[in-house]
Amino acid sequence: MNSTHHEPTFVQRYIFSLDHKVIGLQYMITSMIFLLVGFSFMLIMRWQLAFPGHPIPVIGHWLPGWIAPGGVLVPDAYNMLGAMHGTIMIFLGVVPLGVGAFGNYVLPLQIGAPDMAFPRLNMMSYWVYFMGGIVMLGSFLCPGGPAQSGWTSYAPLSVIAGSGQTVWIIGMIFLITSSLFGSINFLVTAINMRAPGLTWFRLPVFVWAQVVTAILLLIAFPVLEAGSILQLLDRVAGTSFFIPAGLIIDGVPMTRAGGGSVLLWQHLFWFLAHPEVYVLILPAMGIVAEILANGTRKPLFGYKEIVGSMIFIGLLSFFVWAHHMFLSGMKSSLAKGFTTTTMIISVPSVAILTCLILSLMGGSIRYRSPMLYALGFLPMFGIGGLTGLPLGFTVTDIYLHDTYYVIGHFHYVVVTGSLIALMGGVVYWFPKFYGRRMNECWNKIHFWLTIIFMNGIFFPMFIQGIAGVQRRLYDPTIQLHNVIVQPTNIFMSASALCLMLTQSIFVVNFFYSMFKGEKTEENPWQATTLEWACPSPPPHGNFTSLPTVYRGPYEYSVPGRSTDWWPQNASN
Amino acid sequence: MTGNYGWGLPIEASTFAHEMDSSLILVHISMVVIFVLWGLFFAYCLVRYRSRPGHNAVYPHHSAKHALGSFVPDVIVLAFEIWLIFIFGMPIWAHIKDSFPKPEDSTHIRITAQQFAWNVHYPGPDGKFGRTDPSLVDSTNPIGLDPKDPASADDLVVVNDFHVPLGKPILVDLTSQDVIHSFFVPEFRIKQDAVPGMMIPVWVEPTLKGQFELVCSQLCGVGHYRMIGHVKVDSPEEYRAWYNGLKQTQQEAQVKAAAAAVAAQPWE
Numbered sequence: 001m002n003s004t005h006h007e008p009t010f011v012q013r014y015i016f017s018l019d020h021k022v023i024g025l026q027y028m029i030t031s032m033i034f035l036l037v038g039f040s041f042m043l044i045m046r047w048q049l050a051f052p053g054h055p056i057p058v059i060g061h062w063l064p065g066w067i068a069p070g071g072v073l074v075p076d077a078y079n080m081l082g083a084m085h086g087t088i089m090i091f092l093g094v095v096p097l098g099v100g101a102f103g104n105y106v107l108p109l110q111i112g113a114p115d116m117a118f119p120r121l122n123m124m125s126y127w128v129y130f131m132g133g134i135v136m137l138g139s140f141l142c143p144g145g146p147a148q149s150g151w152t153s154y155a156p157l158s159v160i161a162g163s164g165q166t167v168w169i170i171g172m173i174f175l176i177t178s179s180l181f182g183s184i185n186f187l188v189t190a191i192n193m194r195a196p197g198l199t200w201f202r203l204p205v206f207v208w209a210q211v212v213t214a215i216l217l218l219i220a221f222p223v224l225e226a227g228s229i230l231q232l233l234d235r236v237a238g239t240s241f242f243i244p245a246g247l248i249i250d251g252v253p254m255t256r257a258g259g260g261s262v263l264l265w266q267h268l269f270w271f272l273a274h275p276e277v278y279v280l281i282l283p284a285m286g287i288v289a290e291i292l293a294n295g296t297r298k299p300l301f302g303y304k305e306i307v308g309s310m311i312f313i314g315l316l317s318f319f320v321w322a323h324h325m326f327l328s329g330m331k332s333s334l335a336k337g338f339t340t341t342t343m344i345i346s347v348p349s350v351a352i353l354t355c356l357i358l359s360l361m362g363g364s365i366r367y368r369s370p371m372l373y374a375l376g377f378l379p380m381f382g383i384g385g386l387t388g389l390p391l392g393f394t395v396t397d398i399y400l401h402d403t404y405y406v407i408g409h410f411h412y413v414v415v416t417g418s419l420i421a422l423m424g425g426v427v428y429w430f431p432k433f434y435g436r437r438m439n440e441c442w443n444k445i446h447f448w449l450t451i452i453f454m455n456g457i458f459f460p461m462f463i464q465g466i467a468g469v470q471r472r473l474y475d476p477t478i479q480l481h482n483v484i485v486q487p488t489n490i491f492m493s494a495s496a497l498c499l500m501l502t503q504s505i506f507v508v509n510f511f512y513s514m515f516k517g518e519k520t521e522e523n524p525w526q527a528t529t530l531e532w533a534c535p536s537p538p539p540h541g542n543f544t545s546l547p548t549v550y551r552g553p554y555e556y557s558v559p560g561r562s563t564d565w566w567p568q569n570a571s572n
Numbered sequence: 573m574t575g576n577y578g579w580g581l582p583i584e585a586s587t588f589a590h591e592m593d594s595s596l597i598l599v600h601i602s603m604v605v606i607f608v609l610w611g612l613f614f615a616y617c618l619v620r621y622r623s624r625p626g627h628n629a630v631y632p633h634h635s636a637k638h639a640l641g642s643f644v645p646d647v648i649v650l651a652f653e654i655w656l657i658f659i660f661g662m663p664i665w666a667h668i669k670d671s672f673p674k675p676e677d678s679t680h681i682r683i684t685a686q687q688f689a690w691n692v693h694y695p696g697p698d699g700k701f702g703r704t705d706p707s708l709v710d711s712t713n714p715i716g717l718d719p720k721d722p723a724s725a726d727d728l729v730v731v732n733d734f735h736v737p738l739g740k741p742i743l744v745d746l747t748s749q750d751v752i753h754s755f756f757v758p759e760f761r762i763k764q765d766a767v768p769g770m771m772i773p774v775w776v777e778p779t780l781k782g783q784f785e786l787v788c789s790q791l792c793g794v795g796h797y798r799m800i801g802h803v804k805v806d807s808p809e810e811y812r813a814w815y816n817g818l819k820q821t822q823q824e825a826q827v828k829a830a831a832a833a834v835a836a837q838p839w840e
Contacts, residue, residue: 075794150791156768157751157793244769246706248716248749250687253706262752262767296621297629302642327754329767332669336662343653347646354645357610360617362630367622375618379611386603393656394665395595399761402754402789466596468582468758470789473797479787481577481758557629564629 018119024105031096038088041081050493052475075474079148086151098283109531112195117188125181132174139167155242155265183214197549204553209286212314220275227268270321284421293554295371296363302355309348316345342392369443373424384412405465435536436517449502456495460488585759587777592761673741682745685753685766688795692734696726732801737811741777754790778805
């Protein structure tokens with residue numbers, strides 16, 4: 001754009017780049033690596049769950065002695081891997097992939113902007129996230145290992161835990177800061193930099209999803225940041241924000257002023273972490289909407305209903321947090337209020353799912369690989385949503401709370417829901433990223449195996465939950481009530497291993513196609529939105545000339561036209 | 573005891589277990605119905621609207637009737653949820669979590685959870701819990717019961733394995749010494765977090781004699797998985813015999829320990 005600039009060096013172009021597309025791809029590769037790291041932690045834990053006390057085969061002897069002496073995982077290490085699995089998957093994997101990667105790459109293109117509003121802030125957002133990730137992984141070097149109090153870090157357990165927890169909090173502060181930078185940038189970009197003619201109701205659903213997500217991050221994360229700093233002070237400065245008087249730890253009375261509230265941490269944490277659930281799911285819904293409109297060759301059903309529901313979800317997500325706390329000891333009448341808000345928030349979610357499935361009606365569905373992932377999202381997210389019902393319902397939550405039922409529920413939402421949609425997003429926008437496409441056949445094989453193995457892992461969790469198996473047990477077989485359903489653990493662990501092997505198909509396909517994939521034109525999916533109106537991959541500055549928008553985002557199969565797609569920027 | 577468990581829900585061993593199970597079954601049946609109806613429609617769409625030669629997508633003409641139709645699933649789900657929560661659920665929740673039996677009509681005990689054990693404190697025949705003080709906690713006095721308090725003379729403290737009589741409710745005052753634990757007896761269908769600094773009441777009325785597992789369901793540290801207690805539901809006679817026998821043994825042990833302590837002091 002600016003001809004006086006000198007040619008950027010390799011480092012400027014690919015490492016400390018200000019280009020939203022490079023930053024988006026950096027986010028993508030980094031978060032996918034973290035997803036694999038978080039998943040491999042779980043594989044180690046799953047071996048222990050399937051065969052408690054048996055040495056881990058192959059890798060067992062390479063693990064350090066404090067994790068697995070003689071190849072057998074120890075309980076501390078199980079708790080550490082569990083806490084790090086949750087933290088990495090959510091804060092370093094799925095959110096950066098859905099928001100950092102796709103938001104960065106696709107949002108400016110879809111609104112016809114040359115870049116993000118604040119490119120330097122954008123670069124900083126990535127590098128602060130990267131630092132957060134390094135700090136999180138670095139906590140494995142702490143004496144006593146990394147955080148081991150669960151990803152929820154409930155006080156007082158987290159306050160009395162080893163130094164790894166301090167590093168966890170510092171890592172979280174990095175990640176929160178990065179998210180704040182990102183969300184401010186997304187909002188300013190979406191509000192100020194839309195192409196001429198691109199009114200709010202001509203925005204693609206994906207952009208709406210990112211806008212609502214950015215607002216959630218902007219409002220919810222500072223609360224956790226404050227809470228994290230209070231916990232940090234409790235740990236290092238001897239304060240008692242979350243510590244009541246008279247605790248006896250390991251037989252020794254704790255010398256603290258006390259007067260803190262244990263439940264306060266839970267309120268602060270879930271005030272972030274419930275909106276966070278929607279941060280995990282909204283970008284995925286946005287991607288699914290884009291792919292569905294394109295794959296059915298017709299406009300989405302109920303565009304305004306979907307957008308309105310997303311805004312409504314965003315608003316309501318701040319009023320449901322205590323449904324994680326029905327049994328926490330908070331006043332039981334509060335539970336009635338929160339079960340009501342939880343019931344209300346299911347309405348817009350049902351509305352979005354209904355609109356997405358009604359979008360299929362009257363379509364001409366092209367079963368290409370992105371469409372498979374988007375279609376797979378629908379029933380899987382359906383299971384995830386439905387199984388939320390007995391958990392949000394106070395009565396049945398008494399039995400199911402903190403059992404594997406909960407784990408099954410949120411993994412159906414986040415893994416078979418969000419992650420499947422995000423994989424679809426990678427496949428759908430890959431031609432835009434690299435000007436080549438991923439191998440269609442291998443994508444389809446990857447999709448089917450992934451869906452099968454994911455269900456193989458997560459469905460038995462409901463069976464375990466009904467039998468009363470609690471979460472976070474190092475050795476479930478010690479408790480009699482878990483013994484009969486123990487074979488499910490072997491089945492789930494085998495599925496998990498197969499799922500990991502299946503991902504190698506995706507990884508190889510991704511990197512092979514990056515260099516050797518079939519070359520594609522600018523708009524291989526014959527799509528209407530603006531990101532397909534620039535070259536693939538787009539040059540620095542994106543558009544050769546700034547586009548003008550004349551119509552809504554999904555004008556497919558408009559009668560009387562020779563082609564079945566009508567780009568937003570086509571003047572006739 | 574293994575006979576209490578299977579591939580589905582454990583046996584029902586409390587007065588509200590059946591209500592809980594009906595709720596679980598009702599919710600799951602409705603979930604399956606919603607999912608199957610929805611899935612059939614989904615599958616129909618996938619086949620009916622597949623891309624094929626001679627088939628084109630239809631550009632929709634917005635009609636109010638169409639748009640309203642999309643709210644039908646919403647209205648059905650909302651109506652079901654309103655019925656489930658307000659008409660069906662709230663009374664059960666209030667019954668389990670809000671309406672407690674009177675202490676004098678129930679087996680009133682205090683459970684203090686710690687890493688990684690359940691300390692059960694019986695108030696004895698006087699119905700009064702003796703004073704406890706964190707500074708008195710040691711290996712023989714896990715909850716720091718003050719022996720100087722007259723109310724503590726007939727108290728009994730046991731760890732992990734405890735008995736209750738059949739035929740009346742158990743009223744538990746639940747608390748914790750260190751971190752959050754959670755009191756969960758699958759057969760009783762009851763669960764409640766034990767929170768340090770809070771005393772939370774929980775009640776349950778057993779309907780079966782036998783031994784039931786009391787497990788921790790909130791991550792409480794390295795020994796979380798082996799924090800197991802056992803509730804033994806006895807007939808009232810068996811319960812009294814157990815209580816009195818154990819109380820006597822403990823008192824004898826205390827007398828012996830006191831005598832030994834005196835003998836060990838050289839200046840006496």
